[in-house]
Amino acid sequence: MNQFIAGLPKVELHLHIEGSLEPELMFALAERNQIAIPYRSPEEVRAAYQFHNLQSFLDIYYQGANVLIHEQDFYDLTWAYLLRCKADNVVHTEIFFDPQTHTERGIAFETVVHGIHRALEQGRTELGISSQLILCFLRHLDQDAAFRTLEQAMPHRDKIIGVGLDSSELGHPPEKFKDVFEKALEAGFLTVAHAGEEGPSQNIDNTLDLLGATRVDHGVRCVEDPALVARLIREQVPLTVCPLSNLKLKVFESMRDHNIVELLRKELCVTINSDDPAYFGGYMTDNFQAVADAHPMSREEIAQFTFNAIMASFISEEEKQRLTQLTRNYLESF
Template sequence: MTAFDRDAFIAGLPKAELHLHLEGSLEPELMFALAQRNKIAIPFNTVEEVRAAYSFSNLQDFLDIYYQGAGVLQTEQDFYDLTMAYLTRVAADACRHVEVFFDPQTHTDRGIEMGVVIGGIARALADGQSQLGVTSKLILCFLRHLDEDAAFATLEAAEPYLEHIFGVGLDSSEVGHPPSKFARVFEAARAKGLHLFAHAGEEGPPAYVWEALDLLKIDRIDHGNRALEDEALVARIAKDGLTLTVCPLSNLSLCVVHDLTQHPLRAMLEKGLKATINSDDPAYFGGYLNANWHAIAKALDLSKQELVTLAHNSFAGSYLTPTEKQAHAEAIEAWAERF
């Protein structure tokens, strides 16, 4: 398959995105616009200065600018505009379904009410379905560098809005903050009928993935790269049929991998793991969904069948209904037949 054929195939291939932080889709242009609208001073004079600041070599450096940028988000309309901008962009990548994260503590700690955050996001997700044909589910993430009491307070504050929230996740600084730190709040979330997700095995060791599985009892693993260091863990993930939400350009930007040609995505597939391709924080890591697909497909010379498998995995790992999944599977196969 030539690079041109592969690029064209990826461009129209129906797919889902299962690992996207809405705050991480805040483009410099929108940051500037919101700062002006809300009369907020930011330490940058131009869009180019912001883009230059989006240069980092580890997770913590990224998080520092990530939280700083989120400060321009003040009103329900801001959160609507942020979410709608992402949905418009991902719809152009032939993405049909998204399951997106948001970090309420990043905003409530600044005095922004939970209802303002969720109200804007939920309204945009509804419009994204009606106007763009992109279905969605919303996942509330706990910031793991904060304590479990703060997570419990966040879960309580979200109680009036649970109709909009599908699940809870765990993100932010991984090393030094093992999943076991949040075992009780995940149990409480499960009791409320929420699905459970956690970032594990990005920078943290395989032991963190074991904890996420055994203590948090998660439904899906976000990242999971370092799980491949433990053969017993790989066998467990494969046996349980758990999906991994892999983020190639994020891994490259944060030096989780130093060269995409060495990325473990193909190894995951070969070991029977349900890997998927996602963009994580695309405004910061230089690429939305299809950019990640194009980059990893070129680096690993992925075949048409491997791309089809990854597309199927993205819907199979979602929480769409069986009927919805089947419709997307048929669309994937119809597209594949054209090539």
């Protein structure tokens, strides 16, 4: 099964590019940009990655992002992630970025988006990896800040396909951002949002109804509400689940406790993703492998995660058909 998972075509829909900043690159960028960081080695950084909840992770995550200053830094960060994608047979990825994490530090919006976009274009031509870019609003900031960020994004609609909502879910429900999401939809952006990770299942309903989201990031607490589960099945709302992240942030105590396979077998449109892989101990193949090790599955079930992700992605119907056939051919080859 390890060989099957390694070679399986994969589609990633929940990846924070700032969360792919490996300690080695963090140190290299800190030195290049003369930024002081409170660690003496990459090993010391990794030792600090012991989180007890989402906020304890975010504290280190935002600290690490301070080394990202120039367009080249964002390019290098994204290119390093794409090389990981190539190694894991990721054929399409939809990347989140947090512009407010950088603009709040005085980094120009254009610096961030141009660096990421340049790497994505090179990944398309040199690595054969297609991609989309999604701007996320930080939900611990106010809606006025989100509106300012949306305004900054307007000249870059050719590079950004959608907007999302991330950061601390507790105390910051979807309804806080209803107006800015309406404005984003009017401007032609697709919408997604984190919900049902730390927060209650009601956040998932509100994300769909108030934010117009076409998919929900995480969503694992949907099981608290049978009516919601029935809705997600009926409407085939995609859930971009992040198994190793959920384990690292104590959403589940062990991978055996994780409900992703249960949700798959109930025919919810669940997908596997890596979230913030530098911090949570694994990229796409690692996440697939962790789930398969804890939950015996058939090859068809494992491949269904890819079929679901293709269906949930923001690519053309023609490209969806191509990737579906690619995956089906791979499955049949076994």
